[in-house]
Amino acid sequence: MKNLFIVFFVLVSVWAQAQNGKIRGTVIDGTNGETLVGVTVFVKGTTTGTITDLDGKYSIDLAAGTYDIQISYISYETIIVEGVEVKANDITVMNDVHLGQNVQDIEEVVIKAKVMRTTETALQTMKKKSTVMLDGISASKIQLIGDATAVEAAKRITGVSIQDGKYIYVRGLGDRYSKTTLNGMDIPGLDPDKNSIQMDIFPTNLINNMMVSKNFTADLPADFTGGVMNVETKDFPERKIFSVSVGTSYNPDMHFNADYLTYEGGDLDFLGMDDGTRKLPSNARQEAIPSPISGHSSEEANAFINSFNPELGAKSKTSPTDFSIGISYGNQIDLGSNKENYADKAPKLGYVFSASYKSKYKYYDQYEYGDYQLNKDKSKFEMVNATTQDGRLGEHEVLIGLLGGVAYKTNLSKLRFTVMRLQSGESKAGQFYIDNNSLALGQSGYLAYANNLQYNERSLTNALLNGKHVLNNTGWEVDWRISPTLSISNDPDIRKTAFTFGENDTTFSAGAGGNPTRIWRELKEISLSSKFDITKKYKFKGNDASLKFGASYTYKDRDYEIIKYDLVNFGGQPTWNSLDANLVLIPENIYPYGANFYYQTDYSNPNPNEYSANSSNIAFYLSNEFNVFAKLKTTLGLRFESFVMNHTGRDQAGAQGSSFGKVLKNEKVLNSFDMFPSINLIYTLSNEQNLRASFSRTTARPSFKELSFAQIIDPLSNTIFNGALHVYGDGGGNLSATYINNYDLRWEVFLKEGQMFSVSGFYKQFEDPIELVRIPEQQTSTEYQPRNVGDGNLMGLELEFRKNLAFMSLNNLNLSGNLTLVDSKVEMTDTEYNSRKSLERNGEDIDNKRVMAGQAPYVINAGITYGLRSKGFDAGIFYNVKGETLSIVGGGIFPDVYVKPFNSLNLSVNKKFGQTQRLLIEFKVSNLLNNDYDEVYQAYKAQDQTFKKYSPGQSFSIGVKYKL
Template sequence: MRYLFSIFFSFITLLSVAQNGKIRGTIVDDKTGETLVGVAVLVKGTTTGTASDLDGQFTLDVAEGSYDLQISYISFQTLTVGDVQVKAGEITLLDNLRMKESTLELGEVVVSAEVIRTTEAALNTIKKQSASILDGISSEKIRLTGDNTAVEAARRVTGVSIEGGKYVYVRGLGDRYSKTTLNGMDIPGLDPDRNSLQMDIFPTNLMNNMMVSKNFTADMPADFTGGLMNVETKDFPEDKIVSVSLSTSFNPDMHLNSDFLTYTGSPTDFLGFDNGTRGLPSGADQRVIPTPISGHSQQEVVDFVRSFNPELAASRKTSLPNYSASFSLGNQISLNGDKKLGYIFSVSYKSEYTWYDNIVYGEYQRYIDPDLYEMRYATLQNGEMGEQNVLVGLLGGVAIKTTFSKLRLTAMRLQNGESRAGKFEIDNDGQAVGQSGYFATSDNLEYNQRSLSNVLLNGVHVFKNSGWEIDWRLSPTFSTSDDPDIRKTAFTHSSNGSSFNAGAGGNPTRIWRSLGELNAIAKLDVTKKYTLNDREAKLKFGVSHTYKYRDYEILLFDIQFFGGQSWPDPDPSTVLNPENIYPNRPNSIYYQSGNIYPNPNAYRSNVNNTGIYISNEFELFPKLKTIVGLRAENYVQKHTGRDQRYASGDTKNGQNLDNEKVLGSFDLFPSVNLVFSLTDDQNLRASYARTIARPSFKELSFAQIIDPVSNRIFNGSFFTYPGWDGNLTETRIDNFDVRWELFMKSGQILSMSAFYKKFDNPIELVRIPEQQTSTEYQPRNVGNGRLYGVELEFRKDLDFISPAWSHFNLNGNFTFVESLIDMTEIEFKSRKSYEKTGETIKDTRQMAGQAPYVINGGVSYNHYESGFDAGLFYNVKGPTLSIVGAGLFPDIFIKPFHSLNFSLNKKIGESKNTTIDFKVSNILNARTESYYQSYHAENKPYSQMSPGRKFSLGVSYRF
C-alpha cells in the first residue's frame, strides 16, 4: 500500500508540475558579451528564485500568469524584466538579458519582456570584444531566417563563399587554406582529402552558432590561413525541441527524366552503403588468380570470371525529384539540487538525383610553332551522366550541468552513398603529341560510400570566485571512403570494326578502392581571469594532441582475351555473356590482376601532432586591448609504402618505406592582436600571425589514383622527375591584417580591412610535363608567394530610408586580391620554351586556388510578428587558377560561377509552429566550367556541366 501511495503521490506531483510553465533565459555581460555565472534571478513579490549557471542560463518553474523578474549581480545594475507571460506546459524564452556594470548612480534598468527577441546583439558584442577578427551567425538569427541546414545559414555570413553547395571558403582562398571544426575539434569531412567539412549535413536547430575566425590566435590550430569556421552544436536546448521537416526539390533539367542513367546496385543503396553486392570476389586479393596460364583448372577460371558482377552497361530509368526528411528531439530536465540534464537527438535523410546530358572533358595542348596561337585537342570526351546521392545523418547528445560544471557526450554518424553511371564518346587526336589517335565509346559505372563516426566528451569546470576555468575535450573520429567495383568498358571503333584495344580506349577494367582513417584528439584549455593595472585581463594556456592514421589500398583487374576478338554488336551489356567467357571462342574472356605484391598503390600513414600554447589578453593602456600568444606544434608524419620499381622486384633502385618519417617539424606560431576602441561602437584592429599548411596523406605517398571518368591521374609527391626531387614540404605563412569596424544596433556592421600574406613554399597541383601520353598531375612546392587584399563588409537595415523599409536588410562582402607566385627556374624555362610570338613570359604568375575577387551580396526581408522571411543572395568568385600548366600544357582556370539564389519561408499557425520554405537555386542557370588558357588563344574546356535551376519546397513542424 505504501508503494501504491508513493506512485499516486508522484503522479499527482507530475500533474501539478504539468500545469506550470517555465521561464528560461541567458544572462550576458553587456560589455564583453560573456555569460555571467551566479546571477540571482527572483520572481518579484515571491520567494521563488534561482541563479544562473556557468553558461549564464537559468530556469524557473512557475504557474501560468504574468510575472516581473528581478535580476541582480554584484557590481552590476539590477535588471527588471516586466510582463513575462507564462502559459501552462510551455516555455517562455528570454534569449538575451544584458546586464550593465554599475555606475555612480546605481540606477535600476527596467525592460519589457516583449522587446527581448531573437536578435544578434549578443553576437555583435562578442565580435566587438573578440581577440580575433570574427564573424558568424547565431541560433537566434537562424531561427529568424528559417534556414534548415548549416550551409544555408553560412551563406549569410560575410566573407564566406560556398563551394559545390557544401564547402565553406573564406576570402576566396581554397580548401587547403580553409578549415572547419566541430565543437572546437578537428574533424575530417566525408571527403577525407579536404580540410573543409560538408556543411549541408547539419540541421540548424541543433546548432548553437557558427563562427568564422579570419585570423589566428594561439588557442586555435595553426593549419589554416583564409579562415576557420567552428560549428557549435547545442547541448542544453533553450526550449523543448520536437520537430519534423519534409522537403522536395525539382530541377526541370534533371528530374522526371526518362533518359536518366543508372545501374543495378545493392538493396541497401537507399541507406547510403553497399551490402556486399559490389564486394571483391573471393580469392581476387590473392597473389595468383585463376587465368588460362596460372595453372588453375578451366572450371576455376570460368568460376572466377563468373564471380564478378556481369553488369557493365549503363541503363536508363526515370529520375525522381529530390527529397529529404528530418526529425529532431531535445529538452532539458531539472534533477536534484542544481543539476540539470539536457539531451538532443536528430535523424536526417536526403536523396538527390543529378543528371548531366552534355558533360565535356577536354585535354588540350599548345602547338610548338610560336606563330600558332590556338590550342589543339589531344582528347575530347562528351557524354551524359546520372548520379544518385543518399545521405543519412544521426546526431545524439546528453549533458549534465550544475552551477559551476558541465559534462557532455555527443555522438554523430554520417553515411553517404553515391551511385554514378555515364556514357561517353572519346575522340583522341593522333596528331597531338604523345597520342595514338582513336575513337571510342565508354560506359562507366561507379559507386562511392563514405561514413563518419564522431564522439565528443567534453567537460567544463568553473572554480567559484577564483577566476579559473578548465575546459577539456576528447574526440575520436573514424571515417571511411570506399569505391567498390568501379567499372569502365570502352569499345574502340575503327574502319575494321569494334574491339577492346589496350593502346586506345583500353580493355574493360574494374577497380576497388578502400580508405579507412582514424582521428583521435585530446585538448585541454585553462583560463584565468585577473586584473592588471585595475583592468580586466585574461591568461589562457593549454595543450592538445592529435593522432591520425590512414589505411589506403587500390586493387585493379582488367579483362583479357585468350586469342582474338569479335564484336559484331559492340554492346557492353553482352560482354560477360556466357558465350564470351573462356574457353568459348573467339573472345575467351578471363580476368587478369593488375596488382603486384607488395602493392605500390597501398599505403599506411600516421600523424602525431602535439600542440602547446600560452596567450595573454590585457590592456596596458585604456581602450587598447592587447592579445599576445605563442603556440608550438611538434608534427611528425610517417608513411609505409613503396614505388612501382620496388614492388616489381628492383629493391636496389626502388624505394620502400616502412613507417618512416616523411615530414617532421617543430614550429613556433606567434600571434599579436591589437584592438583599439575608437568609440564604444568602433574598433581599429591590427594583427600579425604565423600559420602553416601541410600536405595531406595522399599527397605524401606513392599513390597513383585514376579518375575513371576523365582518365586523369593523380600522382603522389614521392615520384621524382627532372626538377622535382619528391620532397614535398609544408607551407609557412606570415599573415598581416588591419581592420576598422563599426557596430550598430540589431547586428548591423560596417567594416573595411586590408591584409597581406606571405607564403613560403606553397603547395600547388601541377601538370607533369614528362607524362605526354597520359594526363597526370602532382602536388609540388612551387616558388614563394604573396598576396595583397582589401575587403569591405556591411550589414545594414534600410529603416534609414523610411519606416516602411524597417524590415529590409542589405548585406554584402567584397574581397579583392592580387596574388603572385615567384616561378621556379624549371617552371619559368618550361613556359619560355613555348613562348608565342609577341608574348613576354614573366617570372611571376597568379597563385593557384586564390580567386582575384569574391563578391557576396544579398537583400533580405524579415517580419518577426508575421513570421515571414525572404532573401535574394548572390555570389561569384573571379577566375581562379586551378592546375598549374607546364610547357606543352596550358594553365587550367575555374570560370566564375554566378550564383543567384532566392529563399522564402513563412511561419504559420497560431503558435507559428509550422514553417513553409520555398527556394530557387541557380536562378541565372549558370554552368560550372573550367578551361585551358593560353596566350591569344580561345579558351578551351577542361570540364563543363550544367547544374540547371532547382526549385525546392519544404515543410517543418515544431510540436
C-alpha cells in the first residue's frame, strides 16, 4: 500500500507539472547591446523567479495564468512587464528586455507584455552598440521573408552577393577577400579552395542570426577584406522545434525534358557518393600498365582494357523535377526546478538536429564556350575565334546535410558540441560540337564532336567543441573552441571522347580533337582549428570597458593527385564510322582485335601532377575597448600571425629526373610573421545616431592549389589551370600573400520597429593582389595561372535603408534596399603593360591601370514585403544584381574576360494555416526576368564574344512545412 501511495503521488506531481507553462526571455544591457548575467527576474509579489545565465537568458515555470514580471539589476532601471499570459504546456517567449543604467532616481518602468520576440530589434541594438560595422539579418526577418536556407537569406544583407547559388561575397569582392564562419569558427567548405562554406545546406529555423563584420578587429582571423560572415546557430531553442518540410521546383526548360543528358552511374549516386562503379582499376597504378608495348601478354592487355567502364557516351532521358526534404528538431530541458527559488542555478540541456536532402536537375539545350583572340592586324577591331563549343549539358546534384548539437549550461558556464556532415555528388553529361579556327594564332583548324561524362563527389565532416565560462562577479570571461575537419573531394573517371571529322567525312578519328581520355582526381584534406579568448570587463572613467586577449592555432594538411589515361590505336589513330561514343570500346575494337584500341598513361612515380602540402597559422592578439570620452568609444587591437606553408611536388622535368627540373620536398613556399593592427571608433551623435570610423590591415593568402605545380584541366571548357610554381616566360614561379590597408567611415540612424538608414564609405589599398591571368605563352591551348599583379586600390560607397510605409497608411508594407558602389584600380606590372601595348589597336591608348579582377563596380539588393501576421500571410519581391566584373586578366593576343550582370528578380509568397499556424505553404518564382548567365571577352571597339553562356531559365517552386 505504501508503494502504491508513492507511485500515486509521483503521478499526481508529474500531472501537475504538466499543467504548468514557461516564460522565457533575454535581458540586454541597453548601453552596449550585450546580454546581462545575474539579472533578477521574478513574479511580482512572490519569491518565484530566477536569475539570467551567462547568455542573459531566463526561464520560469509557472501554472497557467496571467502574471506581472519584475526585472531588476543593481545600478540599472527596474522594469515591470504587466499581463504576461502563461498557458499550460506552452512557452511564452517575451520581448528582449533592454535595461538602461539608472543614473538617477526614477520610477519603475512599466510596459505591457508581447509574446513574440522582436529579434530584428535586438539585432539592430547589436548593430547600434557594436564598435565594429555590422550588417545582418535576424531569425524574425528570415521568417518574414520566408527564406528556407541561409544563402537565400544572406541576399538581403547590405553589400552581399551570391555566387553559384551557394557562396557569399561581400562588397562585390570575390571569394579570395570574403570569409564565412560558423559559430565563430573558420571551417572549410565542400570546395576546399574557397574561403566560403556552401551556405544552401543550413535551414533557417536553426539560425539565430547571420552577421557580417565589414571591418577587422584583432579577435578575428586576418585573412579577409570585404567582410566576414558568421552564421550563429541555435543551441538552446526558446521553443521546441520539430518541423518537417518537403518541396519541389519546376523549370519548364529543364524538367520533364526528354532530351536531358545523363549516363549510368552507381547505385549510391542518390546519396551523393560513388559505389565503386567509377573506381580506378586495381592495376592502373603500375609503372608499366598492361599494353601492347609494355611486354605483357595480349590476354593481360585485353583484360586490363576491359576493367574500365566501357560507357563513353551520354544518353537522353526524361528529367524529373527538383526535390527536397528536411527535418529539424530541437528543444531545451531544465535539469532541475527553479520555480520556488529565484537564485537557483538549475542547469539546462539544449539540443538541435537537422537533416536535409536535395536533388536538383539542370538541363541546358544551348551551353556555349568560346576562346577568342585579338586580330594580329592592329587596324582590325573585331576578335578572331580560336575555338567555339556549342552543345547540350545535363547535371544532377545531390546534397545531404546533417547538423546536430548538444549544449549543457549552468548560470555561469556552457559547454557545446556540434557535428556537421555534408555529402555532395554531382553528375554531368554533355555533348558539344567544337569548331577550331586555323586562322587563329597557334590553331590547326578542325571540327569535332565530344561526349563528356563527369562525376564529382565531395564530403565534409566537422566537429566543434566550445566552452564558455564566466567567473562570477569578477568581470572575467573565458571562451575556448576546438574544431577538426576532414574534407574529401574526388572526381572519379572523368571521360571525354572527341570525334574529329571534316565537313564531308563519314569516318571520324581522334585527330586534333584529342584521344579519348579518362582522368581520376583525388583530394584529401585534414584541418584542425582551435582558439581561446579571455575577456576582462572593467570600468574606465566611469564607463564600461573590456580588455580581450587570446590565441589561435590552425593546421591543414592536403594530399592531391591526378592520373590520366589515353585511348590509342596500336599502329595508328583510332577511327570510327559513327558518332556514338559507346561503340568505341565494344569487344571487337579492343586489342588485340579489330581496331586494336588500348590504354596508355603518362603516369609515373613520382607523379608530376601530385602534391602534398601543409600549413600552420599561429596567432596571438590583444584588444581593448573603452570610452575615451562619454560619447566616443574606441577599440584598439593588434594581432600577430605566424603563417607557414610547405609544399612537396615537382614539375614534369623534375618527375623525370632532369637536372633542369624543379623538385620540392616539404619546402617552405610561404613564410611570414605579420602584425595586423586595427582601430575602431564610434561616436554617439544621439540615442539614434552613430558616426563610425576604422582602420585595419588584413591579408589574403594563396591556396594550396594556387601555390603548387598542379595542372588541372576542365574537360567541359577545355581550359587548364596551372599552379603558380610553373614558370612561363617572365611570369609564374612563385606567389606571395596580398596585404590590404582598410579605411571605413559610416553614419547610421536607427528608428523604431527596425527601421534604419546608413551611409558608409570605404577605401582599400592592395599590395601584390592575386588574380587569375591568361598565360600569353600558351597559344595553342587555353591556360590560366594565378599571379601577383601590380598594386591596387578601391574606394566605395554603401547605402542601406529599411522603411515601413505606415506614414502612408500602408502599415503592412515595407521597403528595404542597399546599394554598394565601388571604383577599383590596379597598376599593371611591366610585363602585363608591355604585352597589352604590343597589340594596341589603332586609336587605342592603353595606360598602365585597369579595374581589379573579381571586384564588382556595384551591388544592388532591394525588396518590397507585405505582411499580415495575424493572418499568417507574407509576400515579397526581391531584386539582386552585381555589376560587370573582370574575372580573367588577359594580355598579348588574349582579351580580358568579364562576367555580365545577372538581374535576379524573385517572388516569394508564404501562407500559414490552422489556428496555431503550424502549417506553412511557400511559393516562389526565381529569375522572373529570365536572365542568362554570360561571361564575355571584351576588347577595344569590338563586339563582345562568348567565353561562357547558358540560360538557367525560370523556376517555380512550392514547399510545405509543418511544425509538430
